[in-house]
Amino acid sequence: MTQHDHEPNGVSRRRLVSTVGAAGATGLAVGATGGAVAQAAARDDRKAPKPVTSVGSTRVPFHGKHQAGITTPLQAFGHLLAFDLVSGAGRKQAAALLKRWSRTARELMADESTANSTGIALDAGPCSLSVTFGFGRTFFSRTGLEKQRPDGLAPLPDFSGDALDKKRSDGDLWVQIGCDDGLVAFDALREIQRQAAGTARLRWQMNGFTRTPGATRRPMTVRNLMGQVDGTNNPKPSEPDFDGRIFVPSSSKPSWMANGSFAVVRRIRMLLDDWDKIPLKEQERVIGRRKSDGAPLSGGTEHTDPDLEKRSTGGSPAIPADAHVRVSAPATNGGAAMLRRPFSYHDGFRDDGAPDAGLLFIAWQADPLRGFVPVQRKLDRGDALSRYVRHEASGLFAVPGGPSKGEYVGQALLEG
Ligand SMILES: C=CC1=C(C)c2cc3[nH]c(cc4nc(cc5[nH]c(cc1n2)c(C)c5CCC(=O)O)C(CCC(=O)O)=C4C)c(C)c3C=C
Ligand SMILES: [Fe+2]
Secondary structure (H helix, E strand, O other), X not given: OOEEXXXXXXXXXXXXXXHHHHHHHHHHHHOOOHHHHHHHHHHHHHHOOOOOOOOXXXXXXXXXXXXXXXXXXXXXXXXXXXXXXXOOOOHHHHHHHHHHHHHHHHHHHOOXXXXXXXXXXXXXXXXXXXXXXXXEHHHHHHOOOHHHOOHHXXXXXXXXXXXXXXXHOOOOEEEEEEEOOHHHHHHHHHHHHHHHOOOEEEEEEXXXXXXOOOOOOOOOOOEOOOOOEOOOOOOOOOOOOHHXXXXXXXXXXXXXXXXXXXXXXXXXXXXXXXXXXXXHHHHHHHHOEXXXXXXXXXXXXXXXXXXXXXXXXXXXXXXXXXXXXXXXOHHHOOOOOOEEXXXXXXXXXXXXXXXXXXXXXXXXXXXXXXXXXXXHHHHHHHOHXXXXXXXXXXXXXXXXXXXXXXXXXXXXXXXX
């Protein structure tokens, strides 16, 4: 999904535009010939510092069958935003907003300066920026589009372990920003927020992070804030049933959701003080995998399939009955599967001194009733991990397919 755009000398287009602009202005002022300007530029070129990595120049396409930010490799920084339409804003205003947002997302992801550039990201490349847009259940009643509301947006059931903050849950519109640079990510966030003015008000925002590309000597699955290798047994795009599990078929109804997906977003706080007190062996039994390398307790290496039948020498299951990987596995949930693409978060410390930190859990699936819901029902009843986590906020969003050239995200819904 990503594309390394190695510009001349690996310098980003944003940077080149400003360099060329400056050289052009100088040329005019001193009346230099085109040849002299070219020679000066070539000299400048030799002096230009070489980028240390390709992180800055990596570009994620905005157009395509699916929106970016679903199968895009996880970026180091994430911002999740939910907006509510202001009173008086309906379908027309929402369409204009999605048009503005799409144009900005396309320009920023392509490393083009936007008309109202804040300047925050001026020296950086696109750094794998992706911006993804979705619609919450309430969007359809606010805009008179109830008939277009997909069944997949049926409210999630209440789970016994939920302690949800309504103010930080749901929302009419959802935006996910992912980027390998904090300033480029903030620049996108700021433009998206400014463009909403007069049409939609921010309902909640959550900021996340994960590993920086290149931070590991040996690229491997990332770790979460409990220290576990997290993401190993995700469905893989190379698997034959991947598209059917993650994306809405192109023949489905309503047709505007063709090639789209549903995002379940859960803010899950980790009780890290409690977690850190339990011995390593117990931490591993809670998950069912080794902490050091993520290998299943049934043996092998990180990518060996967990053997749920295997017994240890004492006769007990090698992967305990309530281990997280056993309870959540498709094999024990009638095949239910989802693509997990979470960010970690840390929002300081609570009054009792415990970190306010955990996982911005984002699960992608073609149908939440066949993905997240059955698995969370089971986890809610019998997951050893639930003693160490709290679900504090929740959202469910319909994310349309990717726009074709010249289209904006959600156009088929808003103009259909
Ligand atoms: C409802 C779905 C899930 C929630 C909520 C959830 C929360 C959660 N998970 C971890 C850590 C790990 N999860 C792992 C695997 C895993 N988790 C889910 C689903 C939910 N997790 C699934 C479907 C799976 C894959 C199971 C399988 O097929 O083997 C793992 C193991 C490594 C991996 O495969 O990713 C870890 C570690 C936390 C910390 C958490 C809430 C904070
Ligand atoms: Fe999990």
